[in-house]
Amino acid sequence: MRLPAAPINIVGAGLAGALLALLLARRGLAVALYERRADPRQARPERGRSINLALAARGMRALERAGVLESVRPLLIPMRGRMVHDRDGAVALQPYGQREHEVIFSVGRADLNRVLIEAAARHGNVSVQFNQHCLRADLGEGQLSFRDGASGREYQLPLAPTIATDGAGSVIRASLAAAELARVREEWLDHDYKELTVPAASGSALERRALHIWPRGGFMLIALPNTDGSFTATLFLAREGPRSFAALATPAAVEQFFAREFADALPLLPDLAAQFAAHPQGQLGTVYTVPWHVRGEVLLLGDAAHAIVPFHGQGMNAAFEDCAELDALLANTHDWAELFARFEEARRANAAAIAQMALENYLEMRDAVLDAGFVRRKSLAMALERRFPERFIPRYSMVMFHPEIPYAEAQRRGALQEGLLHELDGAGGGDAAANSALAERLVRERLPPLGEAVAVAPRAGEKSR
Numbered sequence: 322m323r324l325p326a327a328p329i330n331i332v333g334a335g336l337a338g339a340l341l342a343l344l345l346a347r348r349g350l351a352v353a354l355y356e357r358r359a360d361p362r363q364a365r366p367e368r369g370r371s372i373n374l375a376l377a378a379r380g381m382r383a384l385e386r387a388g389v390l391e392s393v394r395p396l397l398i399p400m401r402g403r404m405v406h407d408r409d410g411a412v413a414l415q416p417y418g419q420r421e422h423e424v425i426f427s428v429g430r431a432d433l434n435r436v437l438i439e440a441a442a443r444h445g446n447v448s449v450q451f452n453q454h455c456l457r458a459d460l461g462e463g464q465l466s467f468r469d470g471a472s473g474r475e476y477q478l479p480l481a482p483t484i485a486t487d488g489a490g491s492v493i494r495a496s497l498a499a500a501e502l503a504r505v506r507e508e509w510l511d512h513d514y515k516e517l518t519v520p521a522a523s524g525s526a527l528e529r530r531a532l533h534i535w536p537r538g539g540f541m542l543i544a545l546p547n548t549d550g551s552f553t554a555t556l557f558l559a560r561e562g563p564r565s566f567a568a569l570a571t572p573a574a575v576e577q578f579f580a581r582e583f584a585d586a587l588p589l590l591p592d593l594a595a596q597f598a599a600h601p602q603g604q605l606g607t608v609y610t611v612p613w614h615v616r617g618e619v620l621l622l623g624d625a626a627h628a629i630v631p632f633h634g635q636g637m638n639a640a641f642e643d644c645a646e647l648d649a650l651l652a653n654t655h656d657w658a659e660l661f662a663r664f665e666e667a668r669r670a671n672a673a674a675i676a677q678m679a680l681e682n683y684l685e686m687r688d689a690v691l692d693a694g695f696v697r698r699k700s701l702a703m704a705l706e707r708r709f710p711e712r713f714i715p716r717y718s719m720v721m722f723h724p725e726i727p728y729a730e731a732q733r734r735g736a737l738q739e740g741l742l743h744e745l746d747g748a749g750g751g752d753a754a755a756n757s758a759l760a761e762r763l764v765r766e767r768l769p770p771l772g773e774a775v776a777v778a779p780r781a782g783e784k785s786r
């Protein structure tokens with residue numbers, strides 16, 4: 322590596338920015354990290370952002386690469402599958418995978434971010450400055466503009482090189498778009514979300530090692546466990562229309578809606594109406610940006626480049642994978658322009674694939690998990706994986722448990738597998754179909770072996786579970 326010793330700016334010390342600062346510092350680079358929020362080691366976490374997240378193998382692998390996985394581990398709660406709550410109150414667990422390690426982890430955003438910032442700030446090569454609001458990037462002048470939160474003073478810094486990890490609403494992305502250096506398309510869903518807390522006293526009624534879902538066709542409620550015994554529930558619902566946030570304008574309407582749609586969740590939310598009124602209603606969307614970099618001056622990374630909808634639980638995982646990829650490329654790159662270009666080349670197809678799969682997963686979560694055909698094909702997919710482990714891995718498992726399979730490859734093979742599942746299901750389905758000669762022929766014809774990497778790649782944290 323022959324990159325200059327001058328510091329690199331990272332704007333945004335969220336999940337990706339903090340991890341990236343640590344990875345670059347470990348490579349010997351000087352990093353100046355700027356964050357508009359207060360120092361989370363001293364301040365209370367900001368409210369209203371998603372409180373907990375699902376961490377899966379891709380994210381864990383990146384944390385391991387940065388040497389912080391062991392510090393993060395105490396924050397993690399394993400979730401073995403989806404606990405589906407139907408309208409009658411019946412619950413059924415749909416396991417995510419079929420091996421001991423095939424679980425995902427609920428983790429608090431604020432705690433995870435704090436651990437990453439602590440690790441980065443401890444490194445001698447990193448300087449972290451909080452309460453610094455980036456206002457814009459000016460590529461003509463070669464400057465980054467900031468406002469200091471305490472004094473209100475505005476000041477400029479030399480721009481190059483800067484990595485923008487300032488999230489889905491990135492001002493640096495907006496600066497590139499305004500200067501016609503990037504084309505940006507933001508596609509908003511017509512569904513919003515609202516988070517509600519199930520207090521620890523009520524949370525004991527829910528199985529802790531699962532992600533709970535109340536799928537209702539067109540909308541849903543989910544809940545993930547927190548380390549203090551509480552759960553964070555999220556309602557995903559249309560913005561307008563007969564069943565929508567707009568229709569829940571009064572406390573009575575909210576209570577009635579929950580009583581009708583989520584009767585078994587209602588007793589878990591003792592102060593439902595008050596929370597509903599107080600908590601913000603968030604928007605969900607996908608951000609498409611081309612290109613992600615301008616020469617060796619600016620690179621967009623994580624949500625700033627490619628924010629996605631949260632239904633595959635992969636936005637943070639993809640952002641962490643971005644960090645790991647950039648770090649890997651640093652090993653034999655000679656200048657920032659080459660590094661940024663190679664990064665974009667390596668990640669673009671994968672970011673597009675997970676964006677699309679995340680949109681598809683919304684339909685799966687809110688509708689398909691209730692569909693008998695879906696449940697049948699899911700169990701057929703698991704049976705095929707048991708019979709042909711080197712060729713058939715369910716798409717969900719490829720995305721969540723197999724970081725050695727790039728997202729784009731998981732999407733490509735997933736499409737082939739979906740066709741095959743429908744054919745076998747049509748021919749009878751179940752274990753008999755998985756064990757049939759037809760299955761043998763179709764799998765061998767259409768799905769080449771995934772390669773040694775899948776069988777032998779160590780998975781982050783596998784040894785301790």
Ligand SMILES: Cc1cc2nc3c(=O)[nH]c(=O)nc-3n(C[C@H](O)[C@H](O)[C@H](O)COP(=O)(O)OP(=O)(O)OC[C@H]3O[C@@H](n4cnc5c(N)ncnc54)[C@H](O)[C@@H]3O)c2cc1C
Binds near residue numbers: 333356637
């Ligand atoms: C409801 C919801 C649920 C989700 N669930 C999951 C999940 O289960 N699993 C998963 O993997 N992903 C999930 N995600 C996605 C995940 O939150 C993001 O993909 C992830 O946070 C991206 O990390 P990031 O560092 O790119 O951006 P962020 O985490 O948003 O960090 C951006 C940082 O930049 C700072 N910043 C912003 N603007 C400026 C500025 N102008 N100047 C200085 N600093 C600035 C912010 O304060 C913040 O600290 C979810 C998202 C939502 C909305």
